[in-house]
Amino acid sequence: MTLSGSRLDVMRFVGEKIDSFVGEYLKPIETNWQPADFLPDATRETFFDEVKQLQESTRELSYDYMAVLVGDTITEEALPTYESWLMDMEGVNQGDSHGWSRWIRGWTAEENRHRHLLKKFLYL
Ligand SMILES: [Fe+2]
Numbered sequence: 001m002t003l004s005g006s007r008l009d010v011m012r013f014v015g016e017k018i019d020s021f022v023g024e025y026l027k028p029i030e031t032n033w034q035p036a037d038f039l040p041d042a043t044r045e046t047f048f049d050e051v052k053q054l055q056e057s058t059r060e061l062s063y064d065y066m067a068v069l070v071g072d073t074i075t076e077e078a079l080p081t082y083e084s085w086l087m088d089m090e091g092v093n094q095g096d097s098h099g100w101s102r103w104i105r106g107w108t109a110e111e112n113r114h115r116h117l118l119k120k121f122l123y124l
Helices: 005-025 047-058 063-077 079-087 100-123
Strands: none
Touching (some): 063 100, 079 100
């Protein structure tokens, strides 16, 4: 995406500042929740009971609630497109390991966990 002069200046200005505050918002990966923390574990003997419990607990969810989950899942499924689009923006250097590219990769990892959890939840 090509930006006009002032927008590109803003992208560059923010990109230079990102590293100073990104640590506040992007936690180290080993401290983050993972989708498996919220889903039945197929390695346990109780897996099928856990799936049944999950299904029972969600049986009464409204159509609207399910529609939102499906809509969110569809949005999350487009994640590779969003990342590609963001990485291609003027002012973002994909080869960098800092600034915008660092934030975009961290954001993508976070969103990917949402995607994975939603997809598995709906599947089960
Ligand atoms: Fe998300």
